[in-house]
Amino acid sequence: MTHFDVATAAVQAALDAGARYADARVMHRRYESMSARNGEVEELTQSEDAGIGVRALVGGSWGFYAVPDLSDAAARAAGGRATKTAAASARVPGPAADLVPVGAGAGSWASPCEVDPLSVPLSDKGDLLVHLTKTMREHGADVAEGMYQIWDTEKWFVSSEGHRIDQHIRECGGGISSTAIGDGEVQRRSYPAHRGQYGTRGWELVEALDLGAHAARTAQEARALLTAPLCPAGETTLILGGEQMALQIHESVGHAIELDRILGWEAAFAGTSWLDLDQLGSLHYGSKLMNITIDPTIPGALGSFGFDDEGTPAARRDAVREGRWVGVLAGRDSATVAGLDYAGSVRADGWARLPMVRMTNVGLEPGPHTLDEMIAATDDGIFMDTNRSWSIDDKRLNFQFGTEIAWEIKNGRQGRMLRNPTYTGIGPTFWRSMDMLSSEIVSWGTPNCGKGQPGQVGHTGHPAAPARFQGVRVGVRG
Amino acid sequence: MSLELATRVLGYVGPGVEAEVFVGHTALALTRFANSFIHQNVADATTAVRLRLHADGRTATGSTTVTTDEGLRGLVARTLAAARLLPPDPGWSGLAPPAPLAGEGNWDEATAQAAPDARADQVRAFVDAAGGLETAGYCRTLHWSGAFANSAGQAISGHTAEVAMDGIARLDGADGVARMATGRLSEVDGAVLGARAAAKARASAGAVELPPGRYEVVLEAPAVADLLGNFALYGFNGKAYNERQSFAEPGAEQFDAAVTLVDDTLGVTGIGLPFDAEGTPKSRVTLVDAGVTAALAHDRRTAAEAGARSTGHAVPGGGAFGALPTAVRLEPVAAGAEAAAGAVVDPAAAALVAGVERGLLVTDLWYTRVLDPKSLVVTGLTRNGVWLIEDGEITTPVRNFRFTQSYPQALAPGAVLGVGARTTTLPDSWGMSWCTTPALRLASWNFTGGASG
Numbered sequence: 001m002t003h004f005d006v007a008t009a010a011v012q013a014a015l016d017a018g019a020r021y022a023d024a025r026v027m028h029r030r031y032e033s034m035s036a037r038n039g040e041v042e043e044l045t046q047s048e049d050a051g052i053g054v055r056a057l058v059g060g061s062w063g064f065y066a067v068p069d070l071s072d073a074a075a076r077a078a079g080g081r082a083t084k085t086a087a088a089s090a091r092v093p094g095p096a097a098d099l100v101p102v103g104a105g106a107g108s109w110a111s112p113c114e115v116d117p118l119s120v121p122l123s124d125k126g127d128l129l130v131h132l133t134k135t136m137r138e139h140g141a142d143v144a145e146g147m148y149q150i151w152d153t154e155k156w157f158v159s160s161e162g163h164r165i166d167q168h169i170r171e172c173g174g175g176i177s178s179t180a181i182g183d184g185e186v187q188r189r190s191y192p193a194h195r196g197q198y199g200t201r202g203w204e205l206v207e208a209l210d211l212g213a214h215a216a217r218t219a220q221e222a223r224a225l226l227t228a229p230l231c232p233a234g235e236t237t238l239i240l241g242g243e244q245m246a247l248q249i250h251e252s253v254g255h256a257i258e259l260d261r262i263l264g265w266e267a268a269f270a271g272t273s274w275l276d277l278d279q280l281g282s283l284h285y286g287s288k289l290m291n292i293t294i295d296p297t298i299p300g301a302l303g304s305f306g307f308d309d310e311g312t313p314a315a316r317r318d319a320v321r322e323g324r325w326v327g328v329l330a331g332r333d334s335a336t337v338a339g340l341d342y343a344g345s346v347r348a349d350g351w352a353r354l355p356m357v358r359m360t361n362v363g364l365e366p367g368p369h370t371l372d373e374m375i376a377a378t379d380d381g382i383f384m385d386t387n388r389s390w391s392i393d394d395k396r397l398n399f400q401f402g403t404e405i406a407w408e409i410k411n412g413r414q415g416r417m418l419r420n421p422t423y424t425g426i427g428p429t430f431w432r433s434m435d436m437l438s439s440e441i442v443s444w445g446t447p448n449c450g451k452g453q454p455g456q457v458g459h460t461g462h463p464a465a466p467a468r469f470q471g472v473r474v475g476v477r478g
Numbered sequence: 479m480s481l482e483l484a485t486r487v488l489g490y491v492g493p494g495v496e497a498e499v500f501v502g503h504t505a506l507a508l509t510r511f512a513n514s515f516i517h518q519n520v521a522d523a524t525t526a527v528r529l530r531l532h533a534d535g536r537t538a539t540g541s542t543t544v545t546t547d548e549g550l551r552g553l554v555a556r557t558l559a560a561a562r563l564l565p566p567d568p569g570w571s572g573l574a575p576p577a578p579l580a581g582e583g584n585w586d587e588a589t590a591q592a593a594p595d596a597r598a599d600q601v602r603a604f605v606d607a608a609g610g611l612e613t614a615g616y617c618r619t620l621h622w623s624g625a626f627a628n629s630a631g632q633a634i635s636g637h638t639a640e641v642a643m644d645g646i647a648r649l650d651g652a653d654g655v656a657r658m659a660t661g662r663l664s665e666v667d668g669a670v671l672g673a674r675a676a677a678k679a680r681a682s683a684g685a686v687e688l689p690p691g692r693y694e695v696v697l698e699a700p701a702v703a704d705l706l707g708n709f710a711l712y713g714f715n716g717k718a719y720n721e722r723q724s725f726a727e728p729g730a731e732q733f734d735a736a737v738t739l740v741d742d743t744l745g746v747t748g749i750g751l752p753f754d755a756e757g758t759p760k761s762r763v764t765l766v767d768a769g770v771t772a773a774l775a776h777d778r779r780t781a782a783e784a785g786a787r788s789t790g791h792a793v794p795g796g797g798a799f800g801a802l803p804t805a806v807r808l809e810p811v812a813a814g815a816e817a818a819a820g821a822v823v824d825p826a827a828a829a830l831v832a833g834v835e836r837g838l839l840v841t842d843l844w845y846t847r848v849l850d851p852k853s854l855v856v857t858g859l860t861r862n863g864v865w866l867i868e869d870g871e872i873t874t875p876v877r878n879f880r881f882t883q884s885y886p887q888a889l890a891p892g893a894v895l896g897v898g899a900r901t902t903t904l905p906d907s908w909g910m911s912w913c914t915t916p917a918l919r920l921a922s923w924n925f926t927g928g929a930s931g
Binding site: 091130263352402 | 506507508509510511512513514515516517518519520521522523524525537538539540541542543544545549552553556557560563564565567568569593594595597598599601602605612614615616618644645646648653721722723795797798844845846847848849850851852853855856857858859861878880882883884907908924926927928929930
């Protein structure tokens with residue numbers, strides 16, 4: 001039996017048991033990660049994960065059942081159990097849900113990959129990480145870390161509407177960090193980002209990062225931070241580096257425009273959203289410079305795919321246009337409830353999890369400036385770079401972020417280094433204060449986005465560039 | 479079955495290689511409700527095999543969910559090949575020696591085998607008890623069995639069951655919460671939880687904004703759980719301690735004398751397997767004894783580095799972040815005279831509220847993140863209900879705050895003004911860990927801003 005045959009059997013079993021719609025995903029994933037610490041390989045993990053997840057719709061409720069057994073009998077049993085589980089929901093029934101139409105049929109897609117990351121010899125990868133962490137130690141790091149991760153995922157999707165889609169998505173990335181330990185605190189500098197940079201690309205992504213060129217600098221900066229002056233407290237002009245902007249977009253825009261949150265489906269855990277659907281198309285989210293897109297078609301970005309996990313083909317759409325809120329991340333059921341005519345943003349983190357609304361590539365379109373121009377145009381302010389901590393309220397309004405490093409800006413010049421920088425604000429107020437935006441866009445990958453119960457870890461992409469904001473509160477301390 | 483599988487994989491590895499095999503089987507079922515109806519009802523049953531081996535001075539780990547003979551042989555071949563290609567591992571601390579278990583793990587057949595209808599019934603009770611308020615949350619049941627075998631002769635198995643219920647009730651944008659975990663489905667009452675969540679939501683109407691600043695607080699169990707979780711992850715983590723990234727100083731009086739913290743998987747309130755990922759049996763470990771930091775959580779590697787013994791806290795894939803306590807319990811005070819619980823106060827916190835002249839009752843903390851791991855300064859928000867306490871009475875609902883607070887300082891000597899007499903066991907959102915805690919009355923908590931838009 002092919003994987004399509006297994007999925008088809010599961011869907012048919014779900015229909016036979018009474019489901020009015022069913023789909024099934026067979027997934028096979030290989031994962032590899034390696035970490036090194038202080039000149040030695042710390043951990044190598046290689047895993048293989050395969051199974052089938054069946055989704056059945058009965059009334060307004062989804063039932064889902066997953067098993068790692070890809071036999072015909074197990075698939076049929078899973079289909080039946082998914083329907084039975086959905087039917088139990090009738091004890092606390094809700095409105096019947098429909099699914100917004102999408103094109104059904106056969107499809108196939110693979111992410112671009114020049115160098116298969118799983119084929120690169122482990123010894124080469126280990127030698128790289130050992131060398132990098134030795135270099136960081138030699139330049140002052142108390143704890144030097146380097147790591148990479150690789151996901152190689154194949155999916156076969158079948159639905160009762162006639163979908164028959166296979167995809168092969170290869171993702172990888174990595175990064176380094178240096179930690180310096182003082183008497184009462186710890187300072188850390190990372191490259192190229194907090195927890196590394198990732199994409200739907202091959203090992204060429206890691207090679208392009210040129211980690212070796214930055215190892216010594218991270219160690220030196222971490223050590224220098226231990227004696228740098230504290231970031232002052234107050235309101236100021238704030239310039240954020242591109243990697244921190246990616247996190248700002250992820251937390252204060254990406255999650256806020258998830259339709260399941262807006263509809264209250266995530267209220268108990270992930271939270272809701274400050275956005276009200278009645279304001280879609282009219283709400284003033286940010287300044288005119290703010291143009292946010294939802295675009296899973298960006299080659300090589302971490303949130304890219306050919307079809308989402310409901311079989312909806314990847315498509316680009318606007319989320320915020322010239323500061324006005326115009327679009328959401330939606331699934332087929334949530335779109336129907338909201339009266340929208342599009343879906344395309346539903347994924348699961350594996351065969352054993354129910355697909356849910358997820359960010360794809362949610363990013364900011366470029367502006368006309370460069371980082372240097374923004375600094376030169378600032379009389380008095382702070383430039384913060386590389387995320388260190390992130391926290392935002394359950395409506396995605398009030399945030400406080402910390403970055404690894406900052407520099408003061410005086411009279412258009414970047415000045416002394418500052419330690420323990422933080423900034424805080426309210427989402428729409430903050431975004432409306434954005435008055436300069438760079439053209440230096442990078443698609444940053446976030447491989448650790450948590451959502452859902454049971455918990456799922458999502459991979460999202462965020463095109464972002466440095467930007468400037470006015471009147472931001474900085475330097476919050478405990 | 480699982481032990482047989484583990485032994486079989488060990489046989490495929492062959493002689494001359496140090497190897498350990500962990501076979502974990504989880505059957506997780508979760509019924510999720512929102513807008514007062516069940517909208518997701520999910521279940522999965524997964525068996526995963528994890529192999530770690532050390533050959534010629536090199537260490538590699540592999541895992542698979544493909545448990546066919548071909549799949550298992552492939553796992554062994556891949557992991558052996560990986561080990562040969564890696565740089566040496568001079569820090570290898572060897573395999574766990576044979577040692578008996580102190581127990582098989584807390585287990586309840588009815589919980590492990592609960593049908594979807596049983597979870598739906600609990601949801602029905604929660605929704606009904608909320609009296610028309612909008613509700614959301616979940617009821618889940620978990621059956622977790624594991625087996626471990628290594629080439630040093632350790633061969634053990636155990637199992638555990640869990641049921642957790644976590645729900646909110648909502649009224650005009652204000653949320654109230656009730657949350658618990660236990661090893662027995664029979665101990666869950668969705669109606670009690672729904673009524674408690676609804677009472678909190680109703681009592682939040684008309685919340686006012688208070689100025690930020692330092693306030694005396696009573697933290698209910700869900701809020702205290704966040705402190706314990708961060709202490710476990712950053713403070714009592716043996717690896718963090720070895721690298722001087724932890725505040726912990728064994729032997730030092732770092733906490734108020736009212737604080738005694740243990741990790742106790744096999745105790746009455748414990749949930750989890752009776753051994754860790756390296757096959758070391760679980761036992762009761764006192765982390766803080768009457769305010770004095772007493773012990774750290776170690777796996778075999780961090781223990782060897784510290785010149786200590788493993789405390790049974792290795793977690794799968796934990797090489798990078800170290801050993802973690804997964805069943806932490808803050809000991810309650812001996813039961814005394816209890817104050818009457820009000821509409822918004824959990825009975826476990828009522829006596830503490832009665833003693834506050836002016837302070838805040840905080841139900842829950844949310845989205846907490848560490849600004850500095852060594853001082854354990856954390857930022858986050860209140861959630862699911864805050865009230866002003868004046869002269870021992872709840873007087874006014876308060877809008878949510880953001881805080882930035884050093885957790886060790888909050889529980890430092892002299893800072894703990896009261897510890898509740900009753901504990902609640904709470905589930906972790908992400909991993910298979912739990913904590914059990916009473917409410918706490920603390921002298922000061924640093925609220926750094928309002929959370930309103």
